[in-house]
Amino acid sequence: MEKKxxxxxxxxxxxxxxxxxxxxxxxNTLFGGRLMSDIDQVASISAAKHSxxxxxxxxxxxxxxxxxxxxxxxxxxESYVTWTGTSSMEVFVKVISENLKTGERKVSATALLTFxxxxxxxxxxxxxxVIPETVEETKLHETAPxxxxxxxxxxxxxxxxxxxxxxxxxxxxxxxxxxNYF
Numbered sequence: 001m002e003k004k005x006x007x008x009x010x011x012x013x014x015x016x017x018x019x020x021x022x023x024x025x026x027x028n029t030l031f032g033g034r035l036m037s038d039i040d041q042v043a044s045i046s047a048a049k050h051s052x053x054x055x056x057x058x059x060x061x062x063x064x065x066x067x068x069x070x071x072x073x074x075x076x077x078e079s080y081v082t083w084t085g086t087s088s089m090e091v092f093v094k095v096i097s098e099n100l101k102t103g104e105r106k107v108s109a110t111a112l113l114t115f116x117x118x119x120x121x122x123x124x125x126x127x128x129x130v131i132p133e134t135v136e137e138t139k140l141h142e143t144a145p146x147x148x149x150x151x152x153x154x155x156x157x158x159x160x161x162x163x164x165x166x167x168x169x170x171x172x173x174x175x176x177x178x179x180n181y182f
Contacts, residue, residue, distance in 0.1 A: 002052075006128045008137040011050035011081040011091075013042045019071045030069035035095065039063060039111045042079040043091040047115035050081040050089055051127045054118045058088060061112040061151060069108050073097040082112075082137065083144030087124035089115045090147065092140050114151060 017038070025031045040057060047055040069075055079093040095109035119125040132141040 003128050005131050006050055006081075007131050007133060008080045008082065008141075009133065011046040011079075011130075013045045013049070013077070013079045015042055015077045017075050017077075019069060019073055019075060021071065024071055027068070028070065030073075030075065032065060035065075035069070035075075035109060036060070036063055036111075038075070038077060039079075039093045039095070039109070040113065042077045043093050043111070043113045044115065046079040046081055046091045047089050047117070050084075050130070051115075051117035051125070053125050053127070054122075055089070055115040056118060058114040058116045059151060059155070061090075061114060061147065063109060063111040065109050067097065067106040067108040069095075069097045070099075072099055072101060074100055075108070080137070081130050082132070082140040083148070084127050084130050085148065086126055087117050089117065089127055089130075090140075090144050091115060112147065 015038075019030050023030055023034050040060070044055060044057065074097070076096040076098065077093060078096075079091055081089045082092045083090040091113045093109075093111040093113070094107060095111075096105055097108040098105045117125045117127045130141065132138040
């Protein structure tokens with residue numbers, strides 16, 4: 001029998017990595033796309049641990065880059081499920097950089113992502129509710145319903161905007177509108 005509730009800690013994922021020369025941009029800081037990929041990876045593991053199902057990323061709600069990460073740093077990722085809907089899970093990721101020579105640590109980024117658990121037919125599947133324990137978990141859990149409302153509104157806006165987005169190649173667009181000039 002599947003659990004109806006799980007603690008945030010049951011979905012916790014921790015990972016530490018180094019910054020190598022091929023991971024940095026022209027400012028000699030960690031490339032943002034690389035960081036976002038790592039964030040999605042650890043968050044997806046948290047979602048799978050919580051639901052014990054295949055999961056898909058439904059949205060990356062926010063990624064806030066707070067401090068640069070340099071080649072002299074290690075990068076620590078920590079993620080866990082903070083809140084659940086029926087089949088959706090909000091996952092929080094914090095990124096902490098540590099200067100390997102001085103030991104100075106900084107919160108370098110935070111992120112919130114939403115995942116949906118899938119059943120064997122790739123349909124949304126119910127997930128357990130989540131129970132926070134720490135001050136950080138409780139704060140994120142208590143503020144999640146408002147973020148969920150904002151996500152819902154943003155998705156409606158995105159769908160409305162998508163109806164105006166052209167899928168034509170640029171040369172098709174020019175030809176389409178040429179009749180206005182003749």
